[in-house]
Amino acid sequence: MAAIDDALAKSQALVGTEVGVSRWITVDQAMIDAFADITHDTQWIHVDPERAAAETPFGGTIAHGFLTLSLASRFAYDCFSMMPGQVMGINYGFNKLRFLSPVRAGSRLRGRFVLADVKKRNPTELLRENNLTIEIQGQDTPALVAQWLGLAVFGDPEG
Structure with a gap:
């Protein structure tokens, strides 16, 4: 059996289950x-911090939604490794994405992944859909939820 077919069968057996929980990371000021500087979003x-404490209901500054989202890649590194025969993984985008709760400076976040679907796109690619929840430590409402798509690319099926 080709490596991709073995990976497909193993992945299909995991559909509907939690496949990873990352380590916590602190989102500090x-x-x-740094994110504001690199993206030119200096709202x-x-x-x-002083103005945000005085003029918002958050008690201080909050992280950019896109900063929170960008940490998804870091969380995925904690949870996933290459499958036998896989040569790379590619971010394929999102079907749905919602920012549910602001991330206050100093908050700790982690990612939780549930495999929602996997299918073979062609002889060298698996399309995997993970339901991602980025949790805020000590809060019931997560920072965001998303349906994240990724391609697992395998080596030449003939070789």
Whole structure:
């Protein structure tokens, strides 16, 4: 059996189950400021702690939604490794994405992945859909939920 077919069978057996929970990571003001600098999104709710404390219901600054989303890749590194025969993984996008709760500076986040679907796209690619929840430590409502698509690319099926 080709490596991709073996990976497909093993993955299909996991559909509907939790396949990974990442380590916690702290989103501090320095990380928020660095993200603001690199993206040129310097809205005061992210970068002005005094004003954010005085003028928002958050008690201080909050992380950019896209900063929270960008941490999904870091969380995936904690949870997934290459399958036998896989040569790379490619971010294929999102079907759905919702930001549910603001991430206050100093919060700790982690990713939780549930495999929702997997199918063979062609002789060298599996399309995997994971339901991702990015949790905020100590809060019931997560920062975001998403249906994240990824391609697992395998070597030449003939070789």
